Amino acid sequence: MPIKSPFHQRTSQFCQSMNWKDWAGYYAVVSYDTNHEQEYFAYRHAAGLMDVTPLFKYEVTGPDSLHLLSRIMAKDINKVKQGQVTYCCWCDDDGKILDDGTVSCLSQDHYRVTSAEPVFHWFHQNARSLKVTIEDITSRFGILALQGPLSREILTHAAGGDIASLGFFKLIDSTIDNRRVTITRTGYTGDLGYEIWCENNDALVVYDAVMESGKNYQLIPAGLAALDVARIEAGFIMNGVDYFSANHCVINSRKSTPFELNLGWSVNLNRDSFIGQQALKKEKKEGSLWQFVGLEYDWDAYEKIFANFDLPPQTPAQAWRTAVPVYNKNGKQIGRATSGAWSPILKKNLALASIKTGNFTMGDTLHIEVTAEYERQLCPVTVCKPMFFNPDRKRD
Amino acid sequence: MIKFVSKPKTSSYDAVIVGGGHNGLVCAAYLAKAGKKVLVVEKRPLVGGAAVSEQIAPGFIFSTFSYVVSLFRPHIIRQLNLVKHGLQIIPMETTYNPIPGDKGLVRWADAGRTRHEIARFSQKDASLYSEFGLAMGRLSRFTKNIIDTTAPQPASLNPKELFKLLKMGKIFKNFDGNMRYLNVKLMTMSAIDFLQEWFESEPLLPSMAGSGIIGTFMGIRSPGTAYVLLHHYMGEIDGAYRAWGFSIGGTGQISLACAKSALSFGAEIITDAAVDHIDIKNGRARGIVLENGDDIKAGTVISCLDPNRTFLKMVGEHELSENFITQIKRYKNRGSSGKVNLALSRLPNFRDGRPGQHHLKGDITIAPTIDYVERAYDEAKYGEYSKRPFLNIVIPSLSDPSVAPPGKHVLSAFVQYAPYNIKEGADKWPDKREAFGNAVIDTIEEYCPDIRSCIIHKQIISPWDIEKMTGLTEGNIFQGELSLEQLAFLRPVAEWSRYRTPISKLWMCGSGTHPGGGLMGAPGELAAKTMLTEGGV
Numbered sequence: 001m002p003i004k005s006p007f008h009q010r011t012s013q014f015c016q017s018m019n020w021k022d023w024a025g026y027y028a029v030v031s032y033d034t035n036h037e038q039e040y041f042a043y044r045h046a047a048g049l050m051d052v053t054p055l056f057k058y059e060v061t062g063p064d065s066l067h068l069l070s071r072i073m074a075k076d077i078n079k080v081k082q083g084q085v086t087y088c089c090w091c092d093d094d095g096k097i098l099d100d101g102t103v104s105c106l107s108q109d110h111y112r113v114t115s116a117e118p119v120f121h122w123f124h125q126n127a128r129s130l131k132v133t134i135e136d137i138t139s140r141f142g143i144l145a146l147q148g149p150l151s152r153e154i155l156t157h158a159a160g161g162d163i164a165s166l167g168f169f170k171l172i173d174s175t176i177d178n179r180r181v182t183i184t185r186t187g188y189t190g191d192l193g194y195e196i197w198c199e200n201n202d203a204l205v206v207y208d209a210v211m212e213s214g215k216n217y218q219l220i221p222a223g224l225a226a227l228d229v230a231r232i233e234a235g236f237i238m239n240g241v242d243y244f245s246a247n248h249c250v251i252n253s254r255k256s257t258p259f260e261l262n263l264g265w266s267v268n269l270n271r272d273s274f275i276g277q278q279a280l281k282k283e284k285k286e287g288s289l290w291q292f293v294g295l296e297y298d299w300d301a302y303e304k305i306f307a308n309f310d311l312p313p314q315t316p317a318q319a320w321r322t323a324v325p326v327y328n329k330n331g332k333q334i335g336r337a338t339s340g341a342w343s344p345i346l347k348k349n350l351a352l353a354s355i356k357t358g359n360f361t362m363g364d365t366l367h368i369e370v371t372a373e374y375e376r377q378l379c380p381v382t383v384c385k386p387m388f389f390n391p392d393r394k395r396d
Numbered sequence: 397m398i399k400f401v402s403k404p405k406t407s408s409y410d411a412v413i414v415g416g417g418h419n420g421l422v423c424a425a426y427l428a429k430a431g432k433k434v435l436v437v438e439k440r441p442l443v444g445g446a447a448v449s450e451q452i453a454p455g456f457i458f459s460t461f462s463y464v465v466s467l468f469r470p471h472i473i474r475q476l477n478l479v480k481h482g483l484q485i486i487p488m489e490t491t492y493n494p495i496p497g498d499k500g501l502v503r504w505a506d507a508g509r510t511r512h513e514i515a516r517f518s519q520k521d522a523s524l525y526s527e528f529g530l531a532m533g534r535l536s537r538f539t540k541n542i543i544d545t546t547a548p549q550p551a552s553l554n555p556k557e558l559f560k561l562l563k564m565g566k567i568f569k570n571f572d573g574n575m576r577y578l579n580v581k582l583m584t585m586s587a588i589d590f591l592q593e594w595f596e597s598e599p600l601l602p603s604m605a606g607s608g609i610i611g612t613f614m615g616i617r618s619p620g621t622a623y624v625l626l627h628h629y630m631g632e633i634d635g636a637y638r639a640w641g642f643s644i645g646g647t648g649q650i651s652l653a654c655a656k657s658a659l660s661f662g663a664e665i666i667t668d669a670a671v672d673h674i675d676i677k678n679g680r681a682r683g684i685v686l687e688n689g690d691d692i693k694a695g696t697v698i699s700c701l702d703p704n705r706t707f708l709k710m711v712g713e714h715e716l717s718e719n720f721i722t723q724i725k726r727y728k729n730r731g732s733s734g735k736v737n738l739a740l741s742r743l744p745n746f747r748d749g750r751p752g753q754h755h756l757k758g759d760i761t762i763a764p765t766i767d768y769v770e771r772a773y774d775e776a777k778y779g780e781y782s783k784r785p786f787l788n789i790v791i792p793s794l795s796d797p798s799v800a801p802p803g804k805h806v807l808s809a810f811v812q813y814a815p816y817n818i819k820e821g822a823d824k825w826p827d828k829r830e831a832f833g834n835a836v837i838d839t840i841e842e843y844c845p846d847i848r849s850c851i852i853h854k855q856i857i858s859p860w861d862i863e864k865m866t867g868l869t870e871g872n873i874f875q876g877e878l879s880l881e882q883l884a885f886l887r888p889v890a891e892w893s894r895y896r897t898p899i900s901k902l903w904m905c906g907s908g909t910h911p912g913g914g915l916m917g918a919p920g921e922l923a924a925k926t927m928l929t930e931g932g933v
């Protein structure tokens with residue numbers, strides 16, 4: 001049985017649809033309404049408030065904190081200054097990715113890490129002989145993600161401190177209705193947004209205060225279904241969907257490396273040693289087997305596939321995550337699309353995919369499997385960078 | 397923001413488009429994309445025509461005229477990169493019919509919830525509602541085919557034309573007997589008669605029938621209005637068939653996105669530049685002359701103005717045959733609608749006992765009974781505006797907070813009937829405007845008693861004002877009624893439904909051409925594509 005997050009009293013009150021799922025052992029709202037559309041548009045045009053408490057959260061403290069994190073992370077955490085947050089991934093000795101998440105630097109000996117999966121053991125194992133304390137704080141803190149173009153206004157009203165000038169991937173300690181919170185300018189929607197950390201006991205007070213100041217900005221509670229569409233538009237990968245943690249892979253070919261997932265930008269190779277460094281250096285030199293790309297369906301062709309059955313084009317109502325094969329123009333399978341969605345604001349059908357290196361270049365046309373009237377069909381797709389939507393306001 | 401200038405860079409173009417309505421801009425974008433040197437000439441300081449967003453009071457942005465989007469063609473959005481140029485549409489989820497002292501009727505996106513709502517008024521109607529939607533959905537596929545292609549020419553012997561007719565015939569043939577009858581009924585009946593074959597209760601009936609009369613000078617009991625209902629089931633947002641949506645930033649954002657797209661392909665746009673007439677010699681258009689006397693040469697002139705203004709004012713009767721002139725004069729422009737835009741200090745209270753604001757996010761239709769709507773029409777027939785009009789209200793700030801200051805709102809009321817030809821004469825509208833606005837606010841007050849205390853600013857637009865501001869003849873919102881005898885191969889007149897005109901090198905691209913009015917961009921697109929394939933430019 002999943003457990004209730006510290007915001008459950010409120011989220012359950014708003015969740016008219018009773019549409020819940022189990023997210024890392026917590027009850028999480030899929031959509032508050034019978035469909036997720038309003039919530040999606042709130043993320044893009046106003047603001048949505050989401051309970052992201054189920055993220056795994058760790059506190060790393062002590063003089064060797066930095067040492068530990070730069071040993072584990074593929075990114076050079078030495079570069080992360082106090083008050084900064086960074087997105088990063090970490091690998092096993094073979095350079096195969098284990099998970100991705102964020103590291104926040106509260107001070108030089110105090111960090112917070114979020115992850116999709118439990119990492120306590122991995123961190124602990126690598127901390128031997130270091131002066132650090134690793135604490136699983138998952139069940140001590142609640143996190144709210146406030147995402148959308150109006151999130152800054154809402155938070156400026158709700159929270160103390162200078163929210164207006166809080167930069168992209170920066171954090172501040174603040175208060176909301178006299179409760180202590182940490183606010184990071186981060187999120188998973190690819191839009192302007194913030195995440196608010198608070199102690200469990202303060203959760204409801206903080207939730208109410210944010211909702212109250214969101215009243216004039218059309219803030220609504222939003223769920224995972226809407227988030228899934230937003231994160232695909234933003235091209236954000238998901239552990240367990242677009243790649244599998246090496247821990248879970250029975251066969252080697254299932255594993256991925258940061259370079260193969262288009263996360264090369266988050267790998268700093270030339271520095272003190274970190275886990276997977278040798279393998280990643282080698283891969284960098286010799287090239288990667290796979291590339292992570294975006295695919296845009298040729299909509300006219302897509303419509304035609306359905307028109308051949310005298311049907312209007314059908315797109316799944318929700319983002320999908322059952323992988324489908326991708327072929328080159330000769331009909332040879334060269335990869336797989338791992339998740340996708342119809343983008344309501346881009347008016348495009350999108351997918352994220354892993355394609356074998358050497359079989360394509362950006363802008364090429366490949367073919368993806370589409371099922372129409374129970375029959376398998378091929379639809380042309382254009383290969384592009386895996387970032388379909390990237391508004392200036394995200395960073396401004 | 398883009399700044400427009402009012403002087404063209406050169407004095408000669410491949411194509412000059414008269415009027416920067418959204419169709420003119422779409423047409424310009426397609427032609428420029430094909431490498432043509434294009435100039436759009438707009439008389440107002442801003443582009444968009446009947447699709448403009450204007451700041452009427454500080455911080456309040458109104459969609460001055462058109463206020464919701466339904467049929468904008470998704471392929472145009474893709475082909476012209478309109479999203480990149482700022483176009484975003486949010487679907488509207490609800491339709492609300494308030495009734496004083498009652499909860500009223502809300503139709504939600506959620507079918508089950510809608511059924512429960514309708515069942516409060518009639519169990520039978522609740523049961524039939526979704527089946528009706530399915531039947532209409534099937535029929536509208538037939539119609540959708542029509543709006544995405546140029547009008548078929550039934551009198552033509554060209555195999556392509558015959559094929560097009562055949563294709564439609566095939567869809568029609570695939571309908572079973574019932575569907576075919578339904579189609580014929582739609583073409584001939586009044587909205588109310590047609591709906592009464594299915595439903596029995598108010599306010600469901602008048603509210604559904606309302607969509608059959610928008611933009612027409614007909615009542616819900618007038619034959620032919622049933623067909624327009626179908627348009628509601630044809631709306632297509634995100635590839636899915638759905639009713640209506642809001643354009644973020646108001647409907648002007650649609651025009652701006654089209655303008656930016658056209659500019660990105662190299663088109664030029666000038667504003668504050670009214671065209672006086674089209675320069676014609678020996679039956680051939682050669683360019684335009686501006687009101688300031690400047691003349692601009694063009695290989696082809698394309699008019700985005702309505703047929704009446706294009707031929708009777710821009711071309712001149714002396715250039716055209718008597719038969720053609722008669723047909724243009726017969727083409728119905730009867731303006732019948734007005735608009736009241738309100739800036740509100742807070743959300744008015746509908747006193748319906750419904751919690752929250754969700755049910756106010758879509759459109760709010762004031763049409764409590766069949767007689768109410770028909771009575772509103774009765775007054776119009778005799779040259780008066782309705783004292784208790786049919787209203788289609790939206791509060792877009794509930795979905796798009798960017799159009800009003802925090803906590804404040806914009807309310808747009810589309811009003812029918814406001815006949816252009818009031819019995820005192822159309823030019824007496826300025827004297828009647830205030831009283832007309834008051835009748836609308838009085839009507840809203842019956843549902844929201846506190847409405848007057850919420851109003852910070854109001855803008856009242858009569859059909860006479862629509863004509864003055866946009867050039868739409870008689871203020872007809874669709875550049876001519878969308879009645880059956882003025883659609884498809886009959887729009888604007890028989891033989892001239894393919895964007896061509898009797899004047900060589902003069903083409904049309906506005907809502908007065910197939911497939912007609914509304915924010916869809918289709919006339920502009922189809923005109924451009926026809927010109928490009930038929931050597932028109």
Ligand SMILES: Cc1cc2nc3c(=O)[nH]c(=O)nc-3n(C[C@H](O)[C@H](O)[C@H](O)COP(=O)(O)OP(=O)(O)OC[C@H]3O[C@@H](n4cnc5c(N)ncnc54)[C@H](O)[C@@H]3O)c2cc1C
Nearest residue numbers: 415417418419439445446462463464671867873907914915
């Ligand atoms: C009050 C109102 C409400 C409406 N509501 C909706 C709605 O909610 N949804 C919907 O889909 N449709 C609605 N419509 C209809 C829709 O807005 C129109 O069908 C559509 O915008 C017409 O576009 P167009 O480009 O064909 O022509 P227009 O918008 O009419 O463009 C013509 C352009 O030509 C310019 N012009 C005129 N004379 C000259 C001249 N002499 N020289 C240079 N330029 C000139 C005008 O300023 C204008 O910009 C509404 C219309 C009105 C008036």
